[in-house]
Amino acid sequence: MIVVLFYIAAVIALAATVAALTRTNATHALIYLIVSLLAVAVMFFLMGAPFAAALEVVIYAGAIMVLFVFVIMMLNLGAAGEARERQWLAGRSWFVPGSMAALLLLEMLLVLGDAHGVTSGTAVSPKVVGMTLFGPYLLAVEIASMLLLSGLVGAYHLGRRFIVRRGDH
Amino acid sequence: MDGLMVPMEHVLVVAGLLFTCGLFGLMLRRNIIFMLMSLEVMLNSAALAFVTAGAHWAQADGQVMFMLILTVAAAEVAVGLGLVLQIQRRFKTLDMDRANRLRG
Numbered sequence: 378m379i380v381v382l383f384y385i386a387a388v389i390a391l392a393a394t395v396a397a398l399t400r401t402n403a404t405h406a407l408i409y410l411i412v413s414l415l416a417v418a419v420m421f422f423l424m425g426a427p428f429a430a431a432l433e434v435v436i437y438a439g440a441i442m443v444l445f446v447f448v449i450m451m452l453n454l455g456a457a458g459e460a461r462e463r464q465w466l467a468g469r470s471w472f473v474p475g476s477m478a479a480l481l482l483l484e485m486l487l488v489l490g491d492a493h494g495v496t497s498g499t500a501v502s503p504k505v506v507g508m509t510l511f512g513p514y515l516l517a518v519e520i521a522s523m524l525l526l527s528g529l530v531g532a533y534h535l536g537r538r539f540i541v542r543r544g545d546h
Numbered sequence: 547m548d549g550l551m552v553p554m555e556h557v558l559v560v561a562g563l564l565f566t567c568g569l570f571g572l573m574l575r576r577n578i579i580f581m582l583m584s585l586e587v588m589l590n591s592a593a594l595a596f597v598t599a600g601a602h603w604a605q606a607d608g609q610v611m612f613m614l615i616l617t618v619a620a621a622e623v624a625v626g627l628g629l630v631l632q633i634q635r636r637f638k639t640l641d642m643d644r645a646n647r648l649r650g
Contacts, residue, residue: 383552387560394564394587398571403579410583417564417594424550424557424601429593429609436616437590441623448627449579452634501606509606510613517610521617528621535628 379491382484383423389477390416396473403449407442408474412481414438419481423488425500550602557598564591577640578633582626589619 390413397409414437421430510518550557564587571584593615600608630640637645 380552384556387557391560391563391567394567398567398575398580398584398587403577406580406583410586413587414590417590420557420560420594421597424552424597426597426601426609426612429597429612432613432616433593436620437586441586441620444623444627445579445583448630451631452640501600501604501609505606506609506613510610514610517614521614524621525617528624532624532628535625535632 379423379488382487383420386416386419386423386481386484389413389481390420393474393477402470404446405470407445407449408471411438411442412474412477414442415478415481419484422485427500428503428506550598554598554602558595561591561595561598564588564594576642578626578630578642579640581642582623582630585622585626586619589615589622 393409393413393416397406397413400406400409414433418430418433418438421427421433568584568587568591571587572581575581575584593612596608596611596615598608600606600611633645634640639645
């Protein structure tokens, strides 16, 4: 049964990705992209990588997509943007992604209700991941932290000029 | 030893299809926000391939590489969206064909 659930999640991921990249409206595309990331998270969970699934939801679907939402909302300020946002709230546009997300939630509940748990006989636990991360991969962690720091400095540099210039007029 | 009930080839095919979607999105769309989204899809499919391999051999390395990919994606999106704000302010458009010169 879990194999069937896995293929359903894979189909949802592919369909949501194709739908996301063929939209013309950026906000609709973001909703489909979030559904696609959630489907990939379900796939991770079914493959016995619960920590990766949690990170996928928290960081990808949570933090990174919220950055996209912030920027899209910043770009259409004013009355025209407000009218468009009211139009976005019209029910038709979020029925399909909503039902996709509900299907994924149903899959998760089925898997969690199952006594055997995940699909894989040997799930890789977060403890093992952490020990590997701070053991042989310690140098990679340091490099990743420097990458994040440079990303932070770059984003601040680009965004600061934007905010200061906007305040002038 | 095999940690997966689903054949690994099938999962890798899904990852490849996701990567292809992202690549076509990157090549065909001209809106920079959609190009960034396509990059996210491509990174995500690479992460899926890594986690699949890690699950197949029941090793933690796949998830470690997933976390490193996550870091790269976060840094890339932060800088990319800062660039989006700059481009919108300078060119008043998000169309990348209008902003194809290095000195605007």
